[in-house]
Amino acid sequence: MKSDFKFSNLLGTVYRQGNIVFSPDGTCLLSPVGNRVSVFDLIHNKSFTFNYEHRKNISAIALNPQGSLLMSIDEDGRAILVNFKARTVLHHFNFKNKVRSIEFSPDGTHFAVAAGRFVEVWKTPDLAEDRQFAPFVRYRVYAGHYNDVTAVTWSNDSRFILSASKDMTARIFSLHSEDKSVKMSLAGHRDYVVKAFFDSTQEVIYTVSKDGAIFRWEYTERPGEEELPEEEKTMSWRIISKNFFFSDASLKCCTFHSKSNLLIVGFGNGEFRLYEMPSFTLIQQLSMGSNGVSTITVNPSGEWIAFGSQSMGQLLVYEWQSESYILRQQGHFDSMNALAYSPDGSRIVTASEDGKIKIWDIVSGFCLATFDEHQSSVTGVAFAKRGQVMFSSSLDGTVRAWDLIRFRNFRTFTSTSRIQFSSVAVDPSGEIVAAGSLDNFDIQIWSVQTSQLLDQLSGHEGPISYLSFGSEANAKLASASWDKTVRVWDIFGRSQASEPFDLTSECLALSMRPDSKEFAVSTMDGKISFFDIESGRMIREIDGRKDILQGRYKEDEFASANSKRGKHFTTIAYSFDGLTLIAGGNNNSICMYDLPNEVLLKRFKISLNMQLNGTLEYLNSKNIVDGNAVDLVDRSGELSDAEENHKADLRLPGSHRGDAGLRSTRPEVRVMSVGFSPTANAFAAASTEGLLVYSVDDSLLFDPIDLDMDVTPENTLQCLNEGEYLNAIAMAFRLNEQYLIHKVYEGVNKDDIPLVAKDLPAIYVPRILEFIGSIAMESQHVEFNLLWIENLITAHGKFITKNKHLFVKGLRSIQRFLSRVVKDVIGYGYKVNYLVEFLLVSSKTENMVLEANHEIEDVIIEDIEVDAAGNHEDEEAEEESGDEDEEDNDEGWFGPGDEQKKYTDNFSNSDSDSESEEVIQDDD
Incomplete structure (x- = not known):
């Protein structure tokens, strides 16, 4: 089995904090999820998460107008510059201050950063400029605010910058020195300014404050100077109108779309409103829940509005014109x-x-359905073999069966007494469901068909920690308990007696090998023991204490190497072939073991987020003051905004329940559950940071054009003319010019299509199929397109089957093209049915006429030879009277060519076989 698993996606969380950003084309939404960034493709219905991590949660992100550079900044001001298209990290940088906002200029040459109470403008790294040692070059620093800057906004011409601050003012700054006279402070609000905007003409400024006031500013003369000459007037920005939102909750965020004059505001009670400016007309007023709206953004076209809620971890994309949700x-x-x-x-x-x-879809990364019928914590889930039925156990004392076709709960199983179920297992046939509890030491067995409690298996002397069923051929139930034993039950046998497997410590997790001949059990002492079920002997034992990465907590006064916390596995899982095992626990690692050799294959680190306990490794004395960690000191009294005093967010995924008043409580990194995919190319881990999916990387496909940088349209056409079709196609797709792709595609020789399709790199297969589907409906080359489709599917069928999500759009277009071809051919067949019959009859008639022609020609040639011998003496006389001879020839004597022409014309003008026979008889 392959061991080169890499992080591929993050599910289970869609938004944590910070701002969200639309891509320049408005089809993708970027959302910070803790210390990572996820991208949601709203058109193709899929998502992915960047592989890089910050050391703390992300507070601000920005994407340049060209859609090529992504900048993400964490809470400490550490930034990472990423190539958005290639998904590679380009540079790390530290702004050395807390950054609340970052925004690229509309022309993409600069970006502005709200760092503390300053506004810093930096040049955007550009490959076209002279390369320098530092990719970040600071252009200018603007001061003037007396408190932290909350937001920065650019003008449409990239000349001016608007900044909003907690000092209840907004300021205008100029990027270029020749415009420095416009610098001005806009004061008058009674609470701190959330954001400020230019309108499309740049002659009006809107400032929005937290208390729900919006001011409209215009660049006009001072009152009373209307009659003065233009050169004597004092021009400045002045308040023209004031409007108020009058909401019961405080304003949390806002955004403005200058092209459509649309203002969107969000409040702390989950309400959001849409206004048309400058008339301040309320267009819509809706609510996304009872929790506050943390961020708002609008796509470039102004059609879609995205909302993020930090307290609920919710992400919405709303189309306001149709009043419908996109996401x-x-x-x-x-x-x-x-x-x-x-x-x-x-x-x-x-x-x-x-x-x-x-229920999460692997390909798209989206949640398909949510079940909330359980009244308490859900402790376990298991699938039946057919995959359309799922079972879950909960601390509310019920085990429920779910229909995943209709998405409903159709069975509920309960015990004779009120007990809390901690684990669940399903028989492969789907007829029996078993559950264990931490309160009662018995195993409950139910019938899925009747919902009746069939039996209670007694024998354990401690709480049941895990249950696992074997395969359908050997349907045995294995149960692990805190009484340091594992028991294997024969449910369908006559005798339900079980022989215990004794262990040296409490059992925490259990996994049955897919063939049901072996099981693995994890114990409190950090060991994983493997037993053969038939012989009852221990096969092997792995000590995982040295393989576990257990970091230190903030309050620890020792390094992680000296920590004994979390040195065991609480969840384990076999691979499909039974040769590999993955294990995780209350620590920062997932260990993958090769079982035949009993060695550690690979160790995956869960998170680098230093805001979680258990990620740090070394002790730094500067972070310890008077025996307490600096990070645990409460500074809430020093902050101006009480809503920002969330030093410990207990609602993060993975956090322990505890006293909300305990200020030193912090979420800790851990792995709650792991599982291998049945397709053997991925495994998933439910962790503090969400649902992490690791897969074998199939995206690194070899592209021969990567070796050559000289890719131009001229070289592409040259390769096409020289018969290098494969290179020409690859270069055309690299340039991504539609006319060039079309020309190269139709320029390939028909006989070379099978060879080109076979050698085409797999990275271009989805694109060429999508291209064929886009042109096939209008193209006249039906057979040519069919040859391409046939050879591509024949050569790359296995790759297409494994990556169906890449070919959905192309195959759908091709299917539509094939359906049209079949429909047209059948339709033409019905229409020309009588024409075909007529042509068949006509072909028989023509054959008979040709045979008669040949017979007549032979007779005429014989007569001509006889006449030529008898009339040879009269040639000279015939030449003298040529005109008379011509008349005689027309009436009586004929030359060979004329005779043949006359009879051919007669037969060609005949309408039936009977008429042809009459002509032959008369001439004879």
């Missing part, structure tokens, strides 16, 4: 306790401490 996603409110892959590997089900069950 509505929400992560778990609390930590995830368990996960399970569907049998086909296309979905993951997660169970949470908040009592909800969510």
